[in-house]
Amino acid sequence: MGYFDRKIEAAGDGALLDAYSQTVSRAVELVGPSVAQITVGANGSGRQGGGQGSGFVISPDGLIVTNNHVVSDAKTVRVYMPDGFSSEARVLGRDPDTDIALIRTDTSLGTAAPLGNSKNLKRGQIAIAIGNPLGFEWTVTAGVVSALGRSMRAQNGRLIDDVIQTDASLNPGNSGGPLVSTTGEVIGVNTAVIRGAQGIAFAVASNTANFVISEILRFGHVRRAYIGVAGDTIALPRHIAVRAHSNAESAVRIRRVEAGGPAQSAGLQEGDIILAVEGQPVLGIDDLVRLLNGERIGKPTEILVLPIGNMLETRVITPASRP
Incomplete structure (x- = not known):
C-alpha cells in the first residue's frame, strides 16, 4: 500500500469515527437535559449524603422514571437537574419486579425524553447509557445491544423480565438513567441490580417500563x-x-x-x-x-x-x- 493509499484509508476511518461521534453526541444533546440525579437522604429527607442514582423526565409536568432500588422505601426524594434546578419529589409508586419507580416533582420541568418502542430493537445497534451522578452534568457510555428479551435474576432474588443486555458500561450513580437509541429515544431503563453484571450492563426495556408507568399512574402499583x-x-x-x-x-x-x-x-x-x-x-x-x-x-x-x-x-x- 502506497503513501497516498494509506492517507485515503486513514481519512476514511476518521470520517466514520467522526460520524459515529456526531451520532452519539446528537442523541446525548437531545436526552441529556432530561436526565436527573435522584438523592435519598438516610432519613428519607432527600438531603445529599444518602443514597443516590439517576432518573429521567418523561413528562414536562414533573414525572420522572428511576430505579426502585434508588428510591428504596423513601416517600420523598430530591431531584437535581443539569441546569442547576432542584426540587423535592414524591414517590408515586415502585415495582420491585422490574426495578422501576415513578416519582413526581412539586414543580413542572420543561424537558422530557420520549419513550421509544423497544420491540423495534435489533442486536448490534448502538445503545447509549446516560446518567447524572453529580447533579449538574451527565455522563455517557456507548456500546451496542448484545441481547434482547432476557429474564434475569436481581440481587434480591426477584426475576426481572424483558431485559436488554448491552456492553455500554454502567458508571456508579448512573443506575436509573436512560438507555438511548441514536434517534434520541429511550429504549430502556438502566439497572445495576442484575447479578453477574461485571463488564456488561442491563436495562429494562422501554415497553415494559411504559406498562409499569401506566399501572402506577392508574392504580398506584402494578397488578400482575x-x-x-x-x-x-x-x-x-x-x-x-x-x-x-x-x-x-x-x-x-x-x-x-x-x-x-x-x-x-x-x-x-x-x-x-x-x-x-x-x-x-x-x-x-x-x-x-x-x-x-x-x-x-x-x-x-x-x-x-x-x-x-x-x-x-x-x-x-x-x-x-x-x-
Whole structure:
C-alpha cells in the first residue's frame, strides 16, 4: 500500500469515527437535559449524603422514571437537574419486579425524553447509557445491544423480565438513567441490580417500563397475573409460524417453570414455546407481561404453546396473583 493509499484509508476511518461521534453526541444533546440525579437522604429527607442514582423526565409536568432500588422505601426524594434546578419529589409508586419507580416533582420541568418502542430493537445497534451522578452534568457510555428479551435474576432474588443486555458500561450513580437509541429515544431503563453484571450492563426495556408507568399512574402499583414461568424472546422459525397461522417472527421460549405454579399445573415445561395468550400474539417477554395483567387473575386463560417435539396445543391456565 502506497503513501497516498494509506492517507485515503486513514481519512476514511476518521470520517466514520467522526460520524459515529456526531451520532452519539446528537442523541446525548437531545436526552441529556432530561436526565436527573435522584438523592435519598438516610432519613428519607432527600438531603445529599444518602443514597443516590439517576432518573429521567418523561413528562414536562414533573414525572420522572428511576430505579426502585434508588428510591428504596423513601416517600420523598430530591431531584437535581443539569441546569442547576432542584426540587423535592414524591414517590408515586415502585415495582420491585422490574426495578422501576415513578416519582413526581412539586414543580413542572420543561424537558422530557420520549419513550421509544423497544420491540423495534435489533442486536448490534448502538445503545447509549446516560446518567447524572453529580447533579449538574451527565455522563455517557456507548456500546451496542448484545441481547434482547432476557429474564434475569436481581440481587434480591426477584426475576426481572424483558431485559436488554448491552456492553455500554454502567458508571456508579448512573443506575436509573436512560438507555438511548441514536434517534434520541429511550429504549430502556438502566439497572445495576442484575447479578453477574461485571463488564456488561442491563436495562429494562422501554415497553415494559411504559406498562409499569401506566399501572402506577392508574392504580398506584402494578397488578400482575402470575403463571410461574421465566422465558426468553426468541426468533420464531417460519415453519412454526405457518403451523400457527401467524406472521409472527418471534415468540417466548420457557426457560424455567416454577414448582407448584399455574403453568406446571397446566403441563407447561421448560423449552415449550408460547405463541399467544387469548388469541393475542406473544412476540416477546414484554407482550407476555402486558397480556398477563391484573384482569387475568383467577380467570381461565387460553395459552397457545408448542411443546418440544409435539403439535401445537392450547392450554388453559388460571393465573394467580403475583406473589
